[in-house]
Amino acid sequence: MTRERRRASHGDEPGPGATGPASDGAGRHVDPDALAEDAVAVVARWLTEAHSSETPTERRSTDRMRAIIADPGGIGFTMRFVDRVARHRQDVLAAEQLVRLVTDRDLPGFLGPMDRLMLQAGARLAPALPRLVMSLARRRLRQLVGHMVVDAAPGPMHDHLSRRRADGYAMNVNLLGEAVLGEGEASRRFERTLELIRDPAVDYVSVKVSAIASQLNMWAFDHTLERIKDRLRALYRAAAAAPTEAGRTTFVNLDMEEHRDLEVTLRAFMELLDEPDLKGLEAGIVLQAYLPDAFGALQRITAWAGARSSTGGGDVKVRLVKGANLGMERVDAAMHGWVQAPYGTKAEVDANYKRCVDWALRPIHARSVRIGLASHNLFDVAWAHLLAEARGVADRVEFEMLQGMAPSQARVVRAEAGGLLLYTPIVGRDDFDVAVSYLFRRLEENSSEENFLHHLFTLRPGTPDFEEQAGCFRAAVAGRWKVGDLPRREAEVPPKGGGRFRNQPDGDPTLPATRRRLDALAAxxxxxxxxxxxxxxxxxxxxxxxxxxxxxxxxxxxxxxxxxxxxxxxxxxxxxxxxxxxxx
Structure with a gap:
């Protein structure tokens, strides 16, 4: 199907009809492009307010991150410390890595005098006292990232949730952990997630299907789907039966990271919430805008949610994110000879994000699906806020940011938007190594010059940096209906090797055509x-x-x-x- 046909079949894209870019689908005429300049002005005001309201603790954290980014060796050193030293469970091996890290090269300039002294002393003592040194090193790391990752023990977690709610924030609790390899770990993670859902102090939980079901095999798609549904069904039923302190059911949000999990997660989400005993449950799912597939998925969910609500079904929420697993997607594609699933450029990702926001925040669509706009890009947040207000759907959008990341900006947005949801990762003291990949992604976001977060800690109105970011934002708004929306592996063919040897690309089980072909072969x-x-x-x-x-x-x-x-x-x-x- 061509892109033109696909768009015509939905009837919601730009064109001469009533639902073009200047129409919100309900008779109002709102020009999202014109709101872009208003959004730039709002961001300038927010930055000024955030900077002036920053607390001393927040300023120290901001200064530390600014120093890491500015130091050419800062990100690399921090990643090596987190990966090679902090994540080791064996103290002797971790101590060896600490000695190498400190002695093999000069310590980076961003380190303060106390941290520099502690590292040098630790490197000297580590061979003789590895247990003591590594205990102190991990404690120091937890101190440095404690504002981003919360202790999962009930006492500290409840205290944190209470403080944040008292400040006016809602909390989305996520038990950190990557895709599991064994069923034992999957069962442990599943039971821990069940405990969170049943905890009256927790009213919002995020979970990935790859964290509660091991060895997901897309070649056995139907079998994998049923395994996932069995696990999720238990979580949804627990959520429906466990009222929170506020008297509501716990909201369960389906996260995802890998492109391969997109279709199976969508299917599990929609099929389960159509089951009679879950028909009234409110729940949500994440879509990643760095996948061209996200726009079609948003349309599918919206159509399904509309049909569900028309028969008495509960509310559905879509959490829109940019996507933070690009490195792994590139490696996966290279290993199999595929085109990478995400867009090839950051400009395309930004444009697709704004297309999804524009489409979702039309009254005809927003009445079926609530939107969680998860972004630290203040231009995106301001534009979506103005667009939702102009279209009369402000009550159908919830703005979301990461716990501990740019708290002064979060405070300003919360005040203007009337609320803010904080994505709150939790991790047990004995499982701190599972937080490593989360911290890596945050470091990557801060180190990549293409990402807004890289500039956020130094961004000031009227500076060249501000104008550059505003220009990128304007370009993304202008190009939101021009960027491709077909899955890249359907629309593009991997380049041939020419005179060089290149293996035949592996079959891709994420493609419906591949699965249909396999089903036909089996018969x-x-x-x-x-x-x-x-x-x-x-x-x-x-x-x-x-x-x-x-x-x-x-x-x-x-x-x-x-x-x-x-x-x-x-x-x-x-x-x-x-x-x-x-x-x-």
Missing amino acids: REFEPVRTTLTSTIDGIDAEVATARAAQAEWAARGASERCEVLRRVADELVARHDDLLLAM
Whole structure:
């Protein structure tokens, strides 16, 4: 299906009709492009207010992050410390890495005198007292990132939630952890998530399907879907049965990181919430704008949610994020010979994010789906806030930021928007190593010059940096309906290797066409060619003689001719791909 056909079938994209870019779908005429300049002015005001209201503690944290970013070796040193030292569970090995980190090169300039002294003393004492030194090192790391990651023990967690709510924030609690490998760890994570849902002090929980079900295999899509649904069904039922301190049911939000999990998570989400006993439950799901697929997924969810609500179904929320797993997606694509699933440029990601926001914040769509606008890009937040106000759907959007990241800006946005949801990662004291990947992503966001967060700590109105970021924002608003919306692996073909050897790309089970092809193969009868095995001495001798004769002939062909023969063999293997699969 071409992009033009796809858009025409939805009837919501720009054009001469009533739902074009200047219409909100309810008769009002709002020009989102014109609101871009108003948004720039709002951001300038917010930055001024945030800077003037910054507390001493917040200023120290901001200064530390600014120093890390400004120091050429700052991010690298911090990542090495977090990855090689802090995440080690064995103190002796962690101590060895600490010694190497401190002695192999000069310490970066962003370190203060006390941290520099502690590292140097720790490196000297670590070989003799590894347990003591590593205990102190991990404690210091927890002090430095404690404003971003919360202790999961009930006492500290409840205290934190109470303080934040008293400040006027809502809390989205996320038990940190990546995709699990074993079912034992998956069950442990599942039970811990159940405990959170049943905790009256917790009213909002985020969870990834890859964290509660191990070994997700997209080649066995239907089986994997049912396994995921079994786990999620238990979480949803617990949420429906466990009132919070405020008397509401716990809100469960489905997170996701990998592109491969998109379709199976969407299917599980919609199919479960259509089950009779879960029909009235309110729940949410994340969409990542760095995937072109996100816009089509948003449209699917909105259409389904509209049908669900028309028959008495509960509210549905979509949390829009940019996406923070680009590095892994690139590696995954390179390993399999695929086009990477996310967009190739940050400009495309920003444009797609604004397209999703524009489309979702139209009254005709917002009445079916609430939007969680999760971004620290103040231009995005200001534009969405103005757009929602102008279209009369401000009550259908909730702004979200990360716990501990730019708190003064969060405070200003909360005051203007009438509330703010803080994404709050929690981790047990004994599991602090699972916070490493989360901290890595935050460091990557701060170190990449393309990301708004990289500039946030030094951004001031009227500076060249501010004008550059405002220009990127304006360009994304202007290009939001021009960026592609087809999945990249459907729309693009991996480049051929030319004269270089390049493996045939692996089959991609995330593509519906690949799964349909596999289903058709499974239903097909196949009788493989059966080779008679040689079982006599004379027969084996004859086979060996034939091979020896062929070796001389093969060597005489020359390198280029042998290469051509091998290419023809490869072409034949590709042509017989389906038969080979059936034979296996």
